[in-house]
Amino acid sequence: MNTVTPIVKTITWEEGTESMAQIIECVPNFSEGRRQDVIEAIVEPFRRRRGCALLDYRADADHNRLVVSLAGAPDPIQEALLEAAKVAVEHIDLNQHQGGHPRMGAVDVIPFVPLRNITMEACVELAHRFGKRYHEETGVPVYFYEEAALRPERRRLEVVRKGQYEGLKEAVTQPERHPDVGEPRLHPTAGATAVGARKILVAFNVNLGTTDVRVAKEIAKAVRSSSGGLCHVKGIGLSLEDRGLVQVSMNVVDYEKNALYRVTELIRMEAKRWGVPVVETEVYGMVPAAALLESAAYYLQIAGFSPDQVIELKMLEMLGSDGS
Structure with a gap:
């Protein structure tokens, strides 16, 4: 596996105080895991955007896929996403793409996840607004999925992505497979993108x-x-x-x-x-720490274990309780 060293940077909030800021996670997936120069060009907008923290990015050559983890305020994350998406659309041609992971777009999925001071409903609205702007600026059609789905059958990503890029090129003309935003045809090289709102996975x-x-x-x-x-x-x-x-x-x-x-x-x-x-x-x-701690407690057979016993988590809770 070709793993890129994760990058972490401090978030600088642009609106209000940090304790009151809306914080979302976003995990865009790009159909590129082999060309290091393209990977770095896609990631670069996330490094320099004020209010957007690049938490982690990993490129896998077998999957031929790049997964980026972001956190921050909704507006700067959207701006950075659009910059990165334009790089991906310019450099990724799905007619030439080969990899193990299912995909239908150069920018395959963009999920928005509520973390702090923002509801799932607000993330759904964010997904809808962003999807329309994304199409206007890239020409890539958009499907809404998970909580942002406009049709119940499109909640599941695997249903939206059925047939992948190659199959969707023909299926997109069928009324039941029309995109939610854009004409019933794929971008000739960048395919289509699924934009959604969901819980942490x-x-x-x-x-x-x-x-x-x-x-x-x-x-x-x-x-x-x-x-x-x-x-x-x-x-x-x-x-x-x-x-x-x-x-x-x-x-x-x-x-x-x-x-x-x-x-x-x-x-x-x-x-x-x-x-x-x-x-x-x-x-x-x-x-999430809880996902790992639960399994650690199981394998170590710790009776009555609580995440409150983890000193780092308790300290973070204490620090957050006074608004700092």
């Missing part, structure tokens, strides 16, 4: 000691909710050719209802049926 991967991708695909089928597995879990099976492994790549969309240890243990049990070991797990991008 955990991008969680389990790597298996085999080169047989069928094993990963069968286990993903057993784990994901859409085929009868665990609720709030989405998953696909991929080959990591450069590493001689296969991967069950997942989004845990509600870690409070299905803990990471539960997902891991189900995969471990399924892998035993194939005589395949779990080599390692990966958390891709940012993750």
